[in-house]
Amino acid sequence: MRAVQVSKLEGPEALEVVEVDEPVAGPDQVLIDVEAAGVVFPDLLQTRGEYQMKPELPFVLGSEVAGTVRTAPDGSGFSPGDRVAALCVVGAFAETVAANVDQTFPLPDAVSFDVGAGLPMNYLTAEFVVATRGRLAEGETVLVHGAAGGVGIACIQFAKARGATVIAVVSTEGKAEVARSAGADHAVLVTDAEGTGFKDAVLALTDKRGVDVIVDPVGGDRFTDSLRSLARAGRLVVVGFTGGEIPTVKVNRLLLRNTEVVGAGWGEWAWSNPGYMRRQWDELTDDIASGLLAPPISGVYPLAEAAAAVGELAERRVTGKVVIHTRE
Numbered sequence: 457m458r459a460v461q462v463s464k465l466e467g468p469e470a471l472e473v474v475e476v477d478e479p480v481a482g483p484d485q486v487l488i489d490v491e492a493a494g495v496v497f498p499d500l501l502q503t504r505g506e507y508q509m510k511p512e513l514p515f516v517l518g519s520e521v522a523g524t525v526r527t528a529p530d531g532s533g534f535s536p537g538d539r540v541a542a543l544c545v546v547g548a549f550a551e552t553v554a555a556n557v558d559q560t561f562p563l564p565d566a567v568s569f570d571v572g573a574g575l576p577m578n579y580l581t582a583e584f585v586v587a588t589r590g591r592l593a594e595g596e597t598v599l600v601h602g603a604a605g606g607v608g609i610a611c612i613q614f615a616k617a618r619g620a621t622v623i624a625v626v627s628t629e630g631k632a633e634v635a636r637s638a639g640a641d642h643a644v645l646v647t648d649a650e651g652t653g654f655k656d657a658v659l660a661l662t663d664k665r666g667v668d669v670i671v672d673p674v675g676g677d678r679f680t681d682s683l684r685s686l687a688r689a690g691r692l693v694v695v696g697f698t699g700g701e702i703p704t705v706k707v708n709r710l711l712l713r714n715t716e717v718v719g720a721g722w723g724e725w726a727w728s729n730p731g732y733m734r735r736q737w738d739e740l741t742d743d744i745a746s747g748l749l750a751p752p753i754s755g756v757y758p759l760a761e762a763a764a765a766v767g768e769l770a771e772r773r774v775t776g777k778v779v780i781h782t783r784e
Contacts, residue, residue: 457476458474458551459473459476459547461515461517462515462517463513465503465504467770468503468767469767473759478552479550479554484529486534486556488524488525488554488555489523489526490523490551490553491523491781493520493548493549493550493573493779494519494575494577494778496520496578497769499517503517511546516546517766519548519576520542520548520573522542524538525540532560534562541560541572541575542560544556551782561576571753574753575750579751581607582610582611582613583740590671592668594618595619596668596669597620597623599669599670600612600640601670602673602674602698603625605698605774609635609751613639622640622641623642625645625654626646631775637752653681654685655685659685662687666685668687669691670693675697675702676700679705680705688714689713690716691716752775752777756781757781759782760784765778765780
């Protein structure tokens with residue numbers, strides 16, 4: 457079969473489309489004929505050897521897929537021909553992939569393969585970040601950094617589906633429009649043309665109260681102003697550091713308004729708790745089927761152009777979800 461292989465850790469431009477043997481499903485795995493594969497930030501990191509999971513070279517890149525079941529073990533709940541989405545550590549950028557049963561999810565008939573391929577990592581992350589770690593309650597206000605990216609859009613849609621007011625923080629007016637299209641009630645710039653920072657804009661929008669939950673996949677120099685944007689008893693949820701710099705916090709700031717800084721490492725939690733991902737998916741299924749949770753597709757590439765697809769993330773040009781069609 458054709459697959460996208462990482463043979464040297466030199467970034468997406470070093471990716472190669474090669475012929476490899478089809479995978480053989482293990483006793484607890486589903487063999488999936490892939491129709492679409494989603495591109496996620498960890499894929500980019502893996503091309504550079506910067507992700508915490510470091511497969512032995514060479515390996516087939518890719519974490520998210522949607523397609524149809526070819527084979528499934530007895531008692532798995534899956535049968536040949538079933539439409540599914542799945543999450544795997546590697547192997548998704550290929551015509552066929554083997555995925556663990558508890559990381560394979562039934563895909564509602566109304567959901568396209570392109571949308572299905574963009575759901576597992578970002579939307580299960582959003583549920584964990586906003587509900588489990590952020591402890592969102594209906595009627596609260598959520599601020600989302602990096603709101604035009606994959607995780608940001610997923611958090612906006614999930615928070616709206618749970619009855620929250622959402623303020624998106626973005627770097628450009630174009631990204632603000634993406635965030636509004638995803639459902640954000642308000643979109644503000646990190647710094648506007650007059651030099652006003654997002655903190656002042658957020659406090660103005662909330663009558664100086666602040667927000668209850670902040671989702672921060674960016675980090676960097678905006679961290680302190682995020683803390684200052686929290687309402688009393690607010691929670692700042694640390695998701696990642698796409699801005700490059702890992703911030704530090706002076707913990708006396710947490711005493712001033714009884715606020716919290718909470719880590720949200722979804723991967724560590726999910727892979728340490730067998731069956732957790734499937735329970736999350738089942739919790740989200742109705743909203744997925746209804747279209748409340750659906751990544752906007754910003755780019756579709758054939759398998760031969762996988763390097764360009766991953767390169768979009770490297771250049772930080774993505775507003776939505778980039779998808780690879782593995783059979784084109």
